[in-house]
Amino acid sequence: MSTSKPNRQFFSRLQAKLLVIVVPIFLLISAASVTIFELSAFVDNKVKLQDKLEHVTQTFRYVVSEPLWNVDIERLNSILEAIAIDPDFVSATVYDDDHIIFAKITKYNEYALSTLSSRQPITLASATDQKDVIIGELLITFSDRRLLTTTYQRIGRASALALVFVIVLTGTSLIIHQRLIGTPLQLMLDIIQSPSDKTYGLRVEWSSNDEIGEVATAFNRMLNTNERIKDELEVRVENRTRHLGEQITKRKHIEFKLKGSIKQAEAANRAKSEFLANMSHELRTPMNAIIGFSSSIQEETFGPLENKKYKEYIDDIHASGIHLLDLINDILDLSKVESSALDLFIEPIDIDAVTKTVLRLTRPHAQQKNITLESQMNGLAQKFCGDKRRIKQILLNLLSNAIKFTNPGGSVKLDGSVTQDKSLILIVSDTGIGMDADELEIAVTPFGQVDSSLTRKYDGTGLGLPLTKALVELHGGHMNIDSLKGYGTTINIRFPPGRVVKDQA
Ligand SMILES: Nc1ncnc2c1ncn2[C@@H]1O[C@H](COP(=O)(O)OP(=O)(O)O)[C@@H](O)[C@H]1O
Numbered sequence: 001m002s003t004s005k006p007n008r009q010f011f012s013r014l015q016a017k018l019l020v021i022v023v024p025i026f027l028l029i030s031a032a033s034v035t036i037f038e039l040s041a042f043v044d045n046k047v048k049l050q051d052k053l054e055h056v057t058q059t060f061r062y063v064v065s066e067p068l069w070n071v072d073i074e075r076l077n078s079i080l081e082a083i084a085i086d087p088d089f090v091s092a093t094v095y096d097d098d099h100i101i102f103a104k105i106t107k108y109n110e111y112a113l114s115t116l117s118s119r120q121p122i123t124l125a126s127a128t129d130q131k132d133v134i135i136g137e138l139l140i141t142f143s144d145r146r147l148l149t150t151t152y153q154r155i156g157r158a159s160a161l162a163l164v165f166v167i168v169l170t171g172t173s174l175i176i177h178q179r180l181i182g183t184p185l186q187l188m189l190d191i192i193q194s195p196s197d198k199t200y201g202l203r204v205e206w207s208s209n210d211e212i213g214e215v216a217t218a219f220n221r222m223l224n225t226n227e228r229i230k231d232e233l234e235v236r237v238e239n240r241t242r243h244l245g246e247q248i249t250k251r252k253h254i255e256f257k258l259k260g261s262i263k264q265a266e267a268a269n270r271a272k273s274e275f276l277a278n279m280s281h282e283l284r285t286p287m288n289a290i291i292g293f294s295s296s297i298q299e300e301t302f303g304p305l306e307n308k309k310y311k312e313y314i315d316d317i318h319a320s321g322i323h324l325l326d327l328i329n330d331i332l333d334l335s336k337v338e339s340s341a342l343d344l345f346i347e348p349i350d351i352d353a354v355t356k357t358v359l360r361l362t363r364p365h366a367q368q369k370n371i372t373l374e375s376q377m378n379g380l381a382q383k384f385c386g387d388k389r390r391i392k393q394i395l396l397n398l399l400s401n402a403i404k405f406t407n408p409g410g411s412v413k414l415d416g417s418v419t420q421d422k423s424l425i426l427i428v429s430d431t432g433i434g435m436d437a438d439e440l441e442i443a444v445t446p447f448g449q450v451d452s453s454l455t456r457k458y459d460g461t462g463l464g465l466p467l468t469k470a471l472v473e474l475h476g477g478h479m480n481i482d483s484l485k486g487y488g489t490t491i492n493i494r495f496p497p498g499r500v501v502k503d504q505a
Pocket residue numbers: 401402405430432433434435442443444448449450451459460461462463464465466488489
């Protein structure tokens with residue numbers, strides 16, 4: 001009837017554990033109580049046996065008195081034989097008044113047994129004074145052997161009964177336990193131990209109005225909850241997967257579109273660069289003609305200009321031409337930087353010579369405005385790897401700004417040095433009009449000019465500073481502007497180590 005798995009050992013089962021404790025205790029207690037009960041019964045029965053012995057002795061001392069008096073041994077013996085019929089009898093002895101054995105009958109070896117004895121006088125009524133005269137003695141001994149045997153037998157029978165009782169009780173309790181606890185537990189265990197994909201919809205078929213019934217109901221409820229959660233999760237995972245799939249499709253679509261846009265933008269940028277290059281070429285040719293011819297007219301190469309007004313006009317035409325050419329060049333450079341099309345021509349250059357050229361080019365303008373132009377160079381007897389034309393352009397832009405935005409009487413300085421870690425540092429400082437933080441931000445944006453009103457004092461395009469910054473960064477350097485409104489501006493350029501090389505000369 002057991003539904004347990006064959007691999008479950010008998011002694012590892014709950015019932016077995018209970019039985020191992022209960023059965024010995026029960027057997028011990030019942031054996032002890034039967035023994036105590038039977039021993040006390042034995043003691044009682046022994047007292048009763050003694051009473052019986054006294055009674056028999058009392059009765060027979062009268063019966064034997066007459067044959068003893070008449071010395072009728074035959075009758076005495078037959079009387080003693082009658083006493084010996086008693087199942088507990090061991091021996092009976094008749095003594096005469098001199099305490100000599102007159103008659104005796106023995107059934108067992110009286111000394112080998114535990115015996116009870118009773119000794120009483122044999123009397124005869126005196127014919128003369130009616131008084132009893134002692135003429136002998138009767139001694140009867142009984143054995144408790146029969147009593148003891150009975151007691152042992154009863155203990156044995158009771159123990160056997162207790163054993164049978166225990167076996168029946170054990171069997172019954174095993175069956176009841178199995179019916180009430182083992183079976184439902186096994187049903188639950190079967191579900192718990194089977195693989196999770198095979199238990200779907202399985203329930204413990206058990207109902208009882210006890211704790212096990214409650215456990216089974218709770219177990220089924222737990223299975224319900226688990227399955228519901230699993231179902232919900234599956235639906236969620238499915239939804240999420242679908243959602244992710246949709247998102248991936250969308251992303252791919254966007255990516256596809258983006259790639260298209262990038263291609264378009266790249267094409268547009270290429271078109272812009274080409275357009276600018278063409279444009280500047282187309283514009284530069286006529287500009288060079290304008291500048292060249294106006295220059296020869298200014299110098300009156302082919303004869304004098306009669307009217308003074310013409311001289312003024314031709315000066316204006318020449319200056320405007322140069323300005324326009326500068327503007328075209330700056331726009332071209334900046335657009336090249338933006339489309340990463342500006343290539344540097346790197347070579348070892350003599351930084352000292354470059355600064356001298358730049359100072360020579362800007363000095364006339366400074367003198368014109370009565371501005372002192374100073375320069376201090378430290379340790380520049382070394383070559384710097386860079387684009388000579390661009391370095392010159394950087395310094396020209398900064399120095400011309402400094403002179404332009406400094407009032408007469410002020411001063412402009414160009415300092416240079418090589419640090420110990422072989423970084424080249426160039427500093428352009430002036431005592432000019434300076435800028436506040438907001439103006440500084442405008443100054444570094446392309447076409448940004450602090451004073452952009454129509455009536456502005458300073459000419460220019462607003463391309464110099466952003467272009468300068470871009471050129472410095474193309475060389476791997478860094479430009480920092482420090483300015484204080486009303487006090488002046490200091491622009492600090494640092495090229496990282498690695499560009500300064502030993503003088504080859
Ligand atoms: N040394 C300076 N002192 C004061 N302001 C300056 C200085 N350098 C540049 N700026 C400001 O930054 C603006 C942008 O300079 P820049 O890009 O060189 O353009 P531009 O010189 O053509 O005006 C200038 O218009 C000016 O307002």
